């Protein structure tokens with residue numbers, strides 16, 4: 500009998516991380532809505548996938564937009580009525596310098612394989628007093644730049660640059676990219692860091 504695997508991210512550091520596609524295509528979970536409660540709009544969801552966070556924000560009257568490079572993910576998001584753009588975060592993004600909040604949730608800190616460069620890019624996209632909410636992994640991961648590929652059943656994608664960041668890596672990254680780590684907390688085994696751009700004196 501052939502082995503059947505659900506999708507996994509296979510990383511060059513040996514980690515094999517289940518890809519929670521069921522979670523991404525579903526609605527925002529309780530943890531997500533708690534994290535999003537009280538965020539200031541407009542919100543830019545970077546690597547929004549099928550748009551569950553954007554949809555939840557819009558349902559609460561908060562102006563939000565998602566960006567993602569995946570055509571399939573953007574199509575799914577559009578189908579649920581979430582405002583999204585098929586675009587890389589490293590390309591031109593509307594309202595650059597005016598987003599109040601950016602989201603890097605459920606693995607999106609790995610985008611591009613260089614979290615420092617990604618956070619510096621987010622800093623450009625945010626308003627001067629903006630906040631980025633970053634979901635990170637637990638202790639012992641630090642900040643790792645890896646190569647990764649997606650495995651579905653027996654099929655493997657090409658390698659692409661990715662990154663893993665843990666609770667023990669985010670403070671250094673925050674400072675190095677010009678943010679201040681204002682809060683780090685855990686909810687239902689998921690870790691979230693709030694990084695603020697320091698208000699200029």
Ligand SMILES: C[S@@+](CC[C@H](N)C(=O)[O-])C[C@H]1O[C@@H](n2cnc3c(N)ncnc32)[C@H](O)[C@@H]1O
Pocket residue numbers: 522523524545546547548549550551552566567568569572586587588589603604605606607610611
């Ligand atoms: C781990 S998934 C995050 C899913 C989503 N944040 C959620 O919680 O439902 C990472 C997403 O980042 C997207 N992505 C990868 N590179 C990107 C880039 N350069 N710009 C924008 N999105 C990107 C992928 O297509 C993928 O949908």
